Amino acid sequence: MEPGVGRDQHGSCGLIMRRIHAAVLERRENQRSYAQHRPLAIRQLQLEEPGPGEVLVRITAAGLCHSDLSVIDGNRPRPLPMVLGHESAGIVEQVGDGVDLDIGQQVISVFLPRCEKCEACAKGGKLPCSAGTASNGAGTLLTGARRLALEGQPVHHHLGVSAFADYAVMDARSLIPVGADVPAEVAAVLGCAVLTGGGALRNAAGATGAQDVAIVGLGGVGMAALLVAAGQRSTGRILAVDSNGEKLATALALGADEACTPQSLGQRTAEIVIEAAGHPRAFETALQATGVGGTLVTVGLPAPGAMSSIEPLGLTAGARTIIGSYMGSALPKKDIPYYEQLWRSGKLPVEKLVETRPLAEVNDALDALAEGRSVRQVLLP
Numbered sequence: 001m002e003p004g005v006g007r008d009q010h011g012s013c014g015l016i017m018r019r020i021h022a023a024v025l026e027r028r029e030n031q032r033s034y035a036q037h038r039p040l041a042i043r044q045l046q047l048e049e050p051g052p053g054e055v056l057v058r059i060t061a062a063g064l065c066h067s068d069l070s071v072i073d074g075n076r077p078r079p080l081p082m083v084l085g086h087e088s089a090g091i092v093e094q095v096g097d098g099v100d101l102d103i104g105q106q107v108i109s110v111f112l113p114r115c116e117k118c119e120a121c122a123k124g125g126k127l128p129c130s131a132g133t134a135s136n137g138a139g140t141l142l143t144g145a146r147r148l149a150l151e152g153q154p155v156h157h158h159l160g161v162s163a164f165a166d167y168a169v170m171d172a173r174s175l176i177p178v179g180a181d182v183p184a185e186v187a188a189v190l191g192c193a194v195l196t197g198g199g200a201l202r203n204a205a206g207a208t209g210a211q212d213v214a215i216v217g218l219g220g221v222g223m224a225a226l227l228v229a230a231g232q233r234s235t236g237r238i239l240a241v242d243s244n245g246e247k248l249a250t251a252l253a254l255g256a257d258e259a260c261t262p263q264s265l266g267q268r269t270a271e272i273v274i275e276a277a278g279h280p281r282a283f284e285t286a287l288q289a290t291g292v293g294g295t296l297v298t299v300g301l302p303a304p305g306a307m308s309s310i311e312p313l314g315l316t317a318g319a320r321t322i323i324g325s326y327m328g329s330a331l332p333k334k335d336i337p338y339y340e341q342l343w344r345s346g347k348l349p350v351e352k353l354v355e356t357r358p359l360a361e362v363n364d365a366l367d368a369l370a371e372g373r374s375v376r377q378v379l380l381p
């Protein structure tokens with residue numbers, strides 16, 4: 001859609017509204033298949049112009065992530081109705097007051113904006129921003145605004161982004177500029193899968209490339225962690241662990257030295273272990289794979305209340321460390337340019353993880369994700 005097309009004057013308040021198409025979740029759905037039950041409906045919505053500090057983005061690509069599925073199946077309950085999608089690339093179309101981004105600039109979204117004012121933001125990337133966590137929970141932009149409406153009723157934003165759409169309004173603090181040379185489907189994946197998986201490795205575990213690394217759980221985040229580990233390694237070996245044999249083969253092709261199922265892990269251990277499966281049994285496997293003096297970083301999001309059992313003696317006697325990491329313990333403004341450059345140098349071939357399909361196929365894509373048939377599906381509006 002060209003700028004200006006599909007815009008109409010709204011009501012007496014004089015707000016400019018834009019008609020957009022977006023994938024809306026109106027009710028939770030944990031019955032499969034999603035292709036049949038169609039939890040996401042492509043609807044025509046109204047999108048308000050960006051307010052101060054906000055940006056209108058023309059979405060060019062949006063990755064489908066397990067966190068989208070968790071909203072649909074109720075594992076991560078969010079206020080509904082909501083336009084999903086939180087891993088995206090797009091082009092700046094219009095900016096509100098005080099935004100330092102150029103029209104036409106390629107940007108990517110991050111799924112937790114940083115207010116840079118709260119106590120958590122003062123701790124570097126270690127803690128999730130308190131204000132961003134609150135606005136994400138409320139389904140608003142960081143300012144508290146909601147810019148989406150369906151038949152005149154407000155619709156919530158997913159993690160400040162809502163990218164399963166042709167346009168989105170986001171807070172500028174949810175956006176990071178990326179060079180025009182990075183293809184949209186690559187750029188999009190940098191904002192969630194790579195930021196989370198790579199950050200678990202580099203920021204939380206402090207991987208330098210010299211340590212042996214094991215990745216447990218080879219979805220988008222786990223595979224991205226594996227790519228980053230392979231991209232920055234000097235002498236370390238990489239072990240990939242998943243119960244899906246096809247994913248193990250992919251991991252070997254992407255740079256893992258060894259790949260095995262949890263059942264065949266045996267005595268294999270690594271100095272750094274990343275758990276990216278989001279399942280309590282995977283956490284136990286990851287701990288089993290953590291060598292003496294090693295560090296386990298957990299980034300998966302299991303269902304609330306899911307429990308793992310661990311042997312504390314193994315932590316004490318083996319001097320092991322467990323770290324929880326959200327969004328790769330990242331400072332996106334610092335981390336994204338690193339991954340962008342790593343991609344440019346040919347050492348982060350994210351495109352090998354990506355399969356593109358039209359946004360209209362989003363419900364079919366949910367089945368492929370739930371069944372582990374695809375590493376990262378990127379939806380094109």
Ligand SMILES: [Zn+2]
Pocket residue numbers: 065066067068086087111192193
């Ligand atoms: Zn995600």
Ligand SMILES: [Zn+2]
Pocket residue numbers: 114115116117118119120121129130131132
């Ligand atoms: Zn903050």
